[in-house]
Amino acid sequence: MTEYGRGPGSEPWHPEDPLYGDGGWEGQQAQAGQQAAYGGQPQHYPEQPQQPQHYGDWGNGQQAAYGQAQQYQEQGQQYQQQGEQYPEHGQHYSQQYEQQQYAGQGQQSYDHNGWSNGAQGHVQYPDPADPYGQQPAAYGGEQQDYYGTPEAYPPPEPPSRRQAEPEPPQTDWDPGPDQGEHAFFAGGGDDDTDDSDDGSGGGRGRGDRKGRGGKPKKRRSGMACLVVALIFGGGVAGVGYFGYQFYQDRFGDAPDYAGDGTSETVTVEIPKGAFGSEIGQRLKAAGVVKSVDAFVAAQQQNADGDKIQAGAYLLKKQMSAAAAVEMMLSPESQNNVLVRPGERNLAVYKAIDEQLELSAGTTEKVADKKYKSLGLPSWANSNSEIKDPLEGFLYPGTYPAAKGMKPEAVLKEMVTQAADKYAALDLEAKAKALKLDNPLQVITVASLVQAEGKTNDDYRKMAEVVYNRLDLANPETYGALQFDSTFNYLKGQSNIDISESEIKSNPDPYNTYYHKGLPPGPIGNPGEGALKGTLNPTKQGWYYFVATDGVNNTEFAKTHDDFLKLKDKFNESRGN
Numbered sequence: 001m002t003e004y005g006r007g008p009g010s011e012p013w014h015p016e017d018p019l020y021g022d023g024g025w026e027g028q029q030a031q032a033g034q035q036a037a038y039g040g041q042p043q044h045y046p047e048q049p050q051q052p053q054h055y056g057d058w059g060n061g062q063q064a065a066y067g068q069a070q071q072y073q074e075q076g077q078q079y080q081q082q083g084e085q086y087p088e089h090g091q092h093y094s095q096q097y098e099q100q101q102y103a104g105q106g107q108q109s110y111d112h113n114g115w116s117n118g119a120q121g122h123v124q125y126p127d128p129a130d131p132y133g134q135q136p137a138a139y140g141g142e143q144q145d146y147y148g149t150p151e152a153y154p155p156p157e158p159p160s161r162r163q164a165e166p167e168p169p170q171t172d173w174d175p176g177p178d179q180g181e182h183a184f185f186a187g188g189g190d191d192d193t194d195d196s197d198d199g200s201g202g203g204r205g206r207g208d209r210k211g212r213g214g215k216p217k218k219r220r221s222g223m224a225c226l227v228v229a230l231i232f233g234g235g236v237a238g239v240g241y242f243g244y245q246f247y248q249d250r251f252g253d254a255p256d257y258a259g260d261g262t263s264e265t266v267t268v269e270i271p272k273g274a275f276g277s278e279i280g281q282r283l284k285a286a287g288v289v290k291s292v293d294a295f296v297a298a299q300q301q302n303a304d305g306d307k308i309q310a311g312a313y314l315l316k317k318q319m320s321a322a323a324a325v326e327m328m329l330s331p332e333s334q335n336n337v338l339v340r341p342g343e344r345n346l347a348v349y350k351a352i353d354e355q356l357e358l359s360a361g362t363t364e365k366v367a368d369k370k371y372k373s374l375g376l377p378s379w380a381n382s383n384s385e386i387k388d389p390l391e392g393f394l395y396p397g398t399y400p401a402a403k404g405m406k407p408e409a410v411l412k413e414m415v416t417q418a419a420d421k422y423a424a425l426d427l428e429a430k431a432k433a434l435k436l437d438n439p440l441q442v443i444t445v446a447s448l449v450q451a452e453g454k455t456n457d458d459y460r461k462m463a464e465v466v467y468n469r470l471d472l473a474n475p476e477t478y479g480a481l482q483f484d485s486t487f488n489y490l491k492g493q494s495n496i497d498i499s500e501s502e503i504k505s506n507p508d509p510y511n512t513y514y515h516k517g518l519p520p521g522p523i524g525n526p527g528e529g530a531l532k533g534t535l536n537p538t539k540q541g542w543y544y545f546v547a548t549d550g551v552n553n554t555e556f557a558k559t560h561d562d563f564l565k566l567k568d569k570f571n572e573s574r575g576n
Contacts, residue, residue, distance in 0.1 A: 254293035260323045261288070261316030267335060267402040272310040276300070279308065283324060287317045294321035304329055311336035312400030335402035337410060341527025342450040345391050346492065348525075352410050355401040363407040370408050374415045377422060379439045385509045385520040387490070392443045392522025393418040418525075430535055434467065440521065442534060447522035450530035451485035452545065454552050459533025461556050465542050470517060476543045476560060481512035489523035496550065546570050 268286045270279055280295035289295045298321035299305035308328050312335035315327055327333045337351050349363040356363075367374075371389040381389045390411070395418035401410045427439035436442055445466050453462040472479035487503055488494050490510035503513040510519040526534075542556045544563035548570050557563045 254297060254321075255291040256294035257290045257318045257320050259318075259320060261319035264317045265314055266317055267312055267314055267400075267404065269312050269400040269402075270308070270310050272397075274310065276305070280321075283315070286315070288315045288319055289321050289324050290318070291321075295324060298322040298325045302326070302329075309334075309336075309398060310400075311398050312402040312405075314402060335400065336398045337401040338398050339394050339396045339414060339525060341396045341530065342447075342524045343394075343396070344489070344524050345388050345394055348394050348414075352401055352407055355403075356405055356407060356410070357403050358407065363411070366407045367411060374408065374412045375419055376415060377419050377439070379428070381521075382438055382440050383520040387510070387521070390415065392440075392447055392525055394525050395421055396525055396527045421528075421531075425531065425535065434535075441518055443526065444518050444522045446526035446530045446534040447524045448481075448483060448485060448518075449534050450526040451489075451524055452483065452554070453530065453533070454547075454554055456529050456533060458554050459530050460536060460538045461540070461542050462545065462554075463534045463537035464539065465545055465556070467537060468541070468543050472516070474543070479516040481516075481518070483512050486510050486512040486519050486523055489519075496547075549573050 266286045266288065268282055268288060270282065274282075276296045276299045277292060279299075280289065280292035283289045283295055284292055299308070302322070302325050305325055308325070313328050313333045314335050315324060315333060319327070335355060337348070337355050339348055345367070346364070349367065350360070352358075352363040353360055367388070367390050374390070376389070376393060380393060394411070394414040397414075397417060399410055399413050422439065422443070427442045431437070431439050431442050434442065434445075436445070445463065448466055449459050449462045453459045466481065468474055469477045469481050470479060484496065484498055487498060487506070487510070490506075490508045503511065507514055509515060510523070512519060541558045544557040544560070544566070545554055546557075546563070546566035546569070547554050548566060550570065550573055555566050555569075557566055
C-alpha cells in the first residue's frame with residue numbers, strides 16, 4: 001500500500017491528528033475525496049488533473065481505474081481517505097486507498113517523502129503462492145494500524161475472513177490486439193498474450209483478462225487462410241457457372257433435337273387452355289422435344305402455331321421443335337374424339353371405339369355398367385324410364401382418346417366437363433324460375449331446343465314453344481309437345497317423314513305424340529347456345545314451327561291456322 005505524506009520530510013498522518021477536521025486543508029481535501037461506499041471504489045475529482053491510465057478500451061484516460069491509486073501532480077495535492085469513527089461500536093474503520101494488484105501487472109510504490117522528489121519506487125510483483133497478496137482487509141476484520149510504522153504491506157488475512165472485492169465493470173467491446181485490429185489477422189501465435197505490463201502507464205494488459213478467467217487466444221495457422229481461399233475460389237467458380245447458365249438461358253440457343261424424330265411414338269394429352277409453355281413442358285416430359293424454350297420459339301415462328309388445339313396427339317420421340325409443331329397441326333397426329341352439339345350418345349360411343357381401336361359396342365357397355373362412377377350430378381337420372389343415364393352429360397367438345405386409353409377415362413372427362421358447366425349455370429334455381437320440376441328437365445328442354453333449332457335466334461323461340469306447349473291449359477296443344485325429334489330418338493333415326501299412323505300407335509315414353517309433357521330425359525347433348533336459349537326464351541306467343549326448306553330455314557307461328565300455312569310452304573319446297 002502506498003503511504004501519502006503531508007509534504008517533504010513529514011511523518012505519516014494519524015487519525016487523531018488535530019489537522020483532521022473541516023478547518024484544516026487536509027480535512028477539506030479528505031471531505032472532498034471521501035467515497036460514498038465502503039467498497040474501496042475510487043471517486044472522480046474533475047477539478048484535479050489526472051494522468052491518463054492505460055486500460056485497453058475501458059475508460060477515457062481521465063478516469064481512475066477501479067481500485068487503483070491515482071498519480072497527482074507535483075504541487076503536493078493529496079487525497080486522503082480516513083477511517084471514520086463510530087463510537088457506538090467502539091471501533092475504528094479505516095478506509096485505505098490502495099492500489100489493486102492485477103494478474104501479470106506491477107504496482108508502484110512511493111517513498112515517505114511524498115511526491116516532491118518525483119521519484120517512483122520499483123515495480124513489485126506478487127507472490128504466486130499468495131492469491132490475496134497486497135489486498136486490503138475486509139471491513140470489520142482485525143488489522144494493525146500501519147500508518148505509524150514503516151511496514152507498508154500487512155500480511156494477508158485468511159481467505160475466509162476476507163470480503164470479495166467487486167469486479168471492475170466490464171465493457172461490451174474489446175478491440176483486441178492493436179486497439180481494434182481483428183484478432184484473425186493479428187500477428188503472432190500462442191505467445192502473443194501479454195502476461196505483464198510494460199510499466200509505462202500502469203495500465204491493464206491482456207494478461208489481466210486472462211487472470212479474470214478469459215480464454216487464451218488460439219494459434220492462427222495457415223489452415224484458416226487455406227479454407228478462406230477455397231471458399232472464395234468455390235464462390236468464384238459457382239458465380240462463373242451460373243453466369244454462364246444465365247447467359248445461355250437468356251441469349252444462347254435453346255437445346256433442340258434435329259430431324260423428324262425416332263421410330264418410337266408416344267401419346268401426349270394437351271388440356272384445354274394450355275399455353276405454349278405448358279405444351280412444351282408436356283412434350284419435354286414425354287421425350288418429344290429437348291427443351292421447352294425450343295418448342296415455344298418454334299411455335300411462335302410458325303404462322304399457325306397458335307392453332308394447336310386441346311386433345312391427344314400421337315408424336316415421335318426426339319423431334320426437333322419445329323417438326324413437333326408441324327405434326328401437331330396435322331389432323332393425322334390428333335387422337336381426339338369430337339362431341340358435336342346435339343349429338344346423341346350412341347354416336348359418341350362409336351367414335352370412342354374407333355379412336356381407341358376397340359370392338360364395336362365396347363364403350364356403350366362400359367357406360368351402362370359404370371355410369372354411376374363417372375361423376376354425374378346428384379340430380380341426374382331422376383326418371384327410371386331414361387334410356388341412357390349419360391345422355392345429355394357428354395358435353396360437346398374435343399377430348400383426348402388415343403390407343404391404350406380406357407373408355408371410362410374418356411367418358412369421365414366428358415361427364416366432368418358437363419357437370420362443371422351445369423353447376424356454373426345454377427340449374428336448380430333456374431328450374432324453379434322456369435316452372436320445371438328439376439335441373440334434369442332443363443337439360444331435357446335444352447336437348448329438344450338443340451335438336452329442332454338451327455341458330456341462336458331459333459333456340460330462344462324454340463324454347464318458348466316448348467314452355468307454351470307444356471302448359472296444359474293452352475288452347476293450341478293442351479300440353480302435348482308433338483316433336484318429331486323425340487320419336488326419332490327412340491327409333492335411333494333422323495327421319496323427317498314420319499307417318500301419322502306410326503306416331504300415334506307407338507306408346508314409348510319418348511313419343512311426345514302419344515304422351516303429353518316432356519320425355520323422361522334428354523335426347524342428345526345440348527351445346528352452349530341451346531342452353532342459353534333455354535334459360536332465356538322469347539315471350540312472343542310462339543306455339544308452332546316448321547323448317548320450310550326442310551333443312552335450315554325454320555319459321556314460327558302463333559296459331560294453328562298459321563301453322564297450316566307454313567306446312568303448305570314446306571310441301572311446296574319438296575315438290576309434293
